[in-house]
Amino acid sequence: MANSVAVNLGARSYEVRIGAGLLGQIAAQITPLLRRRRVAIVTDDNVAAKHLDTVLAALDQAGIAASALRLPAGESTKAWPEFTRTVEWLLAEKIERRDIVIALGGGVVGDLVGFACAVLRRGVRFVQVPTTLLAQVDSSVGGKTGINSAHGKNLIGAFHQPSLVLADIGVLNTLAQRDLLAGYGEVVKYGLLGDEAFFDYLETHGPALARYDGEVILKAVTRSVEMKAAIVERDETEEGERALLNLGHTFCHALEKATGYSDRLLHGEGVAIGCALAFEVSQRLGLCAQEAPSRVRAHLKAMGMKTDLCDIAGDLPDAEALLALMGQDKKVVDGKLRFILARGIGQAFVAEDVPPDVVVQVLKDAQQR
Numbered sequence: 001m002a003n004s005v006a007v008n009l010g011a012r013s014y015e016v017r018i019g020a021g022l023l024g025q026i027a028a029q030i031t032p033l034l035r036r037r038r039v040a041i042v043t044d045d046n047v048a049a050k051h052l053d054t055v056l057a058a059l060d061q062a063g064i065a066a067s068a069l070r071l072p073a074g075e076s077t078k079a080w081p082e083f084t085r086t087v088e089w090l091l092a093e094k095i096e097r098r099d100i101v102i103a104l105g106g107g108v109v110g111d112l113v114g115f116a117c118a119v120l121r122r123g124v125r126f127v128q129v130p131t132t133l134l135a136q137v138d139s140s141v142g143g144k145t146g147i148n149s150a151h152g153k154n155l156i157g158a159f160h161q162p163s164l165v166l167a168d169i170g171v172l173n174t175l176a177q178r179d180l181l182a183g184y185g186e187v188v189k190y191g192l193l194g195d196e197a198f199f200d201y202l203e204t205h206g207p208a209l210a211r212y213d214g215e216v217i218l219k220a221v222t223r224s225v226e227m228k229a230a231i232v233e234r235d236e237t238e239e240g241e242r243a244l245l246n247l248g249h250t251f252c253h254a255l256e257k258a259t260g261y262s263d264r265l266l267h268g269e270g271v272a273i274g275c276a277l278a279f280e281v282s283q284r285l286g287l288c289a290q291e292a293p294s295r296v297r298a299h300l301k302a303m304g305m306k307t308d309l310c311d312i313a314g315d316l317p318d319a320e321a322l323l324a325l326m327g328q329d330k331k332v333v334d335g336k337l338r339f340i341l342a343r344g345i346g347q348a349f350v351a352e353d354v355p356p357d358v359v360v361q362v363l364k365d366a367q368q369r
Contacts (some may be wrong), residue, residue, distance in 0.1 A: 040095050152253060319364045
């Protein structure tokens with residue numbers, strides 16, 4: 001069974017197809033997009049070991065020539081050196097504007113390849129083939145592409161929509177439990193920001209998702225993509241409502257920088273902690289009931305996820321230093337931090353006048369729990 005979600009953006013519209021077994025069907029899926037029967041694939045070493053042969057065999061059987069570039073796995077790849085390597089490789093492969101580049105991997109590969117395609121020949125088409133839960137529900141959809149800077153995460157990039165997204169939920173069975181749960185951090189974000197009924201569903205069925213239940217994963221990925229697509233359609237370049245998708249991310253990006261973009265903290269883990277902190281700030285400001293942050297934290301704990309700063313291995317900067325790290329976030333406007341806060345589960349909004357002392361106190365309390 002497969003689902004399809006349309007992202008309606010006029011001439012830049014595309015489909016997100018969600019189901020098991022899509023990697024083996026990739027030739028049939030992309031053939032309508034091809035102007036000539038050749039593609040370039042960019043992946044990473046870990047994904048290549050698990051899935052590249054399946055993709056190459058399917059393309060070869062359909063008579064589609066393919067070349068592949070394997071990048072190192074990990075967040076550190078998402079920077080200038082590997083970006084430059086990717087662009088130069090695509091040029092050496094003589095990829096033209098009307099060709100198709102396939103981004104086969106998680107969020108790092110998808111973001112980097114999307115940015116490479118945005119600037120290559122002033123815009124080359126690409127297909128997102130996300131292989132992690134996090135990438136399937138978030139980074140592969142919506143056209144945000146980019147790389148990290150020494151100054152912070154995702155500060156260099158462009159909006160460049162894919163021509164197609166193929167989310168094969170069957171490959172999620174190959175993810176380690178920690179990686180699956182990290183992706184779940186982005187799934188639960190959607191319920192928290194705009195759909196309390198979805199959060200209710202996750203409270204009941206989340207444990208089954210953690211056991212790799214295909215039916216629950218299909219529903220969770222589909223609903224997440226539906227929510228993101230609807231927001232992107234209304235605000236493609238994040239002038240307003242799309243900022244809601246950053247619930248938890250202001251905290252998350254500061255924590256990722258503080259931990260050196262390392263395995264100490266995966267992105268989805270940071271999002272989950274950030275969501276809990278955002279609800280805590282909201283409660284301290286009297287915006288939501290005291291039960292709301294407790295409910296968020298209880299669900300994350302029930303899923304076996306990180307919920308607080310003390311769950312991150314090793315030392316962290318103090319609260320004031322973490323607040324300073326947030327100053328380079330893309331959500332800074334006129335020098336003021338914007339936080340995504342909430343009036344309750346499923347009721348997120350953009351707040352631009354959050355008192356820094358409240359944020360610092362929440363961070364101090366979180367470090368001591």
